[in-house]
Amino acid sequence: MSRRFAWLVLASSILLPVAVGRAEVKSLEAGEKAPDFEGKEFINGEACSLRSLRGQVVFLEIFRTWCGPCNQQAPHLTELHEKYGERGLRVIGITNEARALVDKFVEKHAAKYMLVVESTNSGASYGTTSVPSPWLIGADGRILMKGLPNDQQIEAALETVRMPPKLTKPLEPLGAAVKKEKFGEAHGKVAKLLEGTTLGEDDRKAAEALRDWLDWQAGSALDDAKADGEKGDWYAASLTLERAKKCFAGMPAANDATEQLKAIAADKAKKDAVAAGKRLQAALDQQKDKDLSPKEAIPLFKAIASKYEGTLAGRRAGDIVEALEAELAADKK
Secondary structure, three states, X not given: OOHHHOOOXXXXXXXXXXXXXXXXXXXXXXXXXXXXXXXXXXXOOOOOOOOOOOOOEEEEEEOOOOOHHHHHHHHHHHHHHHHHHHHOEEEEEEEOOOHHHHHHHHHHHOOOOEEEEEOOOHHHHOOOOEEOEXXXXXXXXXXXXXXXXXXXXXXXXXXXXXXXXXOOHHHHHHHHHHHOOOHHHHHHHXXXXXXXXXXXXXXXXXXXXXXXXXXXXXHHHHHHHHHHHHOOOHHHHHHHHHHHHHHOOOOHHHHHHHHHHHHHHHOHHHHHHHHHHHHHHHHXXXXXXXXXXXXXXXXXXXXXXXXXXXXXXXXXXHHHHHHHHHHHHHHHO
């Protein structure tokens, strides 16, 4: 069994699975925020992340090129891309395999949808113990369902799409700031344009649409942080707030993020939860980078579970220890 999947603490329910792990794990549920990924290679599209695709619906499939069902489903994913792509559905296949293997997969199936070679481990983030593992993610970045959606489910999801508005000529210079997620900078410039009298009717409507979309993005980021805090994930909340502080600089959302970060730092329990999350992430990175065996990794997570027992990260570390110990016991049989 691959060590990469040894410590999974979540699971997915999927069609035609090929096992890649055997730990007893819990499942992500609809309504939870979809874990993001970091790609190092992007095929059939520009670099992106779930964060950068906020406002669009994403069909994300964790796959492996050697997986029979993954190969069988590839033509269907191209069909979904061609049928719904222009309406706001982004179809993404993600793997951590070598680029050469993915290129052969794309050529074999004439795949038109985006494929990502990631530096993260989405199999772990989503709790995948088998592939393919498909997830439908809403425009708000939250999981709508696991498994292959039918046309009716996709249509319902697309009703919530908030696509980036098309920029008319006077607004085109703002495109670079939006692409770099300098949303506060773009918001300030579009506000100045709207204060003036040089915009025609169509350009003004486009500027108002851009302003409203930027405001929605800001509100969505703060909503994410609030939801993370409500479930005790202050580490995730702090990461989201740090991003909001940077991306929406000059907007009220950045000020709100700054104040919320100060409040977290002033609350010992929340501050400890952030520290626990940082330490858990560091342990996960170490396990992946050094390809630690269960025996080598268990002490890392046991220490976190013990020191941060009352935090969400501490409980997650405990779940990881249980999964690793179960694998270790199974390997001895």
